[in-house]
Every structure is written in structure tokens, then in C-alpha cells.
Amino acid sequence: MSNKHITEYFNFLSPEDIRLQNSRIGIETILYEYIDCGKSPEEIAQIYTSLSLEQVYATILYYLQNKETVSAYIKNWIEHGHKMREEQRLNPPPVSEKLRQLRIERQAKQQA
Numbered sequence: 001m002s003n004k005h006i007t008e009y010f011n012f013l014s015p016e017d018i019r020l021q022n023s024r025i026g027i028e029t030i031l032y033e034y035i036d037c038g039k040s041p042e043e044i045a046q047i048y049t050s051l052s053l054e055q056v057y058a059t060i061l062y063y064l065q066n067k068e069t070v071s072a073y074i075k076n077w078i079e080h081g082h083k084m085r086e087e088q089r090l091n092p093p094p095v096s097e098k099l100r101q102l103r104i105e106r107q108a109k110q111q112a
Contacts, residue, residue: 006065007062008021009054009055016073021055025051027062030048030051030056031060034060041053044056
């Protein structure tokens, strides 16, 4: 597969958002299973049944052919996730605060 042909498997929505064609699954999801969890392409295709084995292999091949670029993509994705979780921790949505209050009230009733 040429690099040009491999890119046809993906939607490049932005430099920070690369998804598999006809899917909402980002390449980071597949690569996490492959790199961090050590799953085989076949195991990954069994987990994400909306993807074909060919799509999983294309994602891995794209990563192997573009290691530096994809590694930077994944690093940025992880950093963004950490930043969003920290922002949410510091500024929880109103529903989170309401649930926290309800939990406190329930625990107080159980202890009484």
C-alpha cells in the first residue's frame, strides 16, 4: 500500500482529529489498543465491530509509515485530554455539582 492509498481510509477532519472513513472512531483509539494494550489487529477488529480488519491494518500501517507525525498527534491528543479533565475538575458542569450535592444528602440520611 502506498501512503497516498492508505490515507483514503481516513477522514482528516483537522490536524487534531483523524477518524476512520465512515466511522466516528479516531486513529488514537485503534493505536491505543495496538501500542499500549498490545492487542493484535484481529483482536481490535473484534472489539470495534463497525470496523473491518482492513481498516485496522490500514491504521497500523499509517502509523508505521508516519511514526513521527502520528506520535505527535497522539501526544497532543493525550495532552488535550488531560487539559479537558483538569478544566472539568476546576469548573464542573452544573449537573455534576447537583449530583454531588444529592450524593452528600443521601449519605447524610444513611448515617442518621
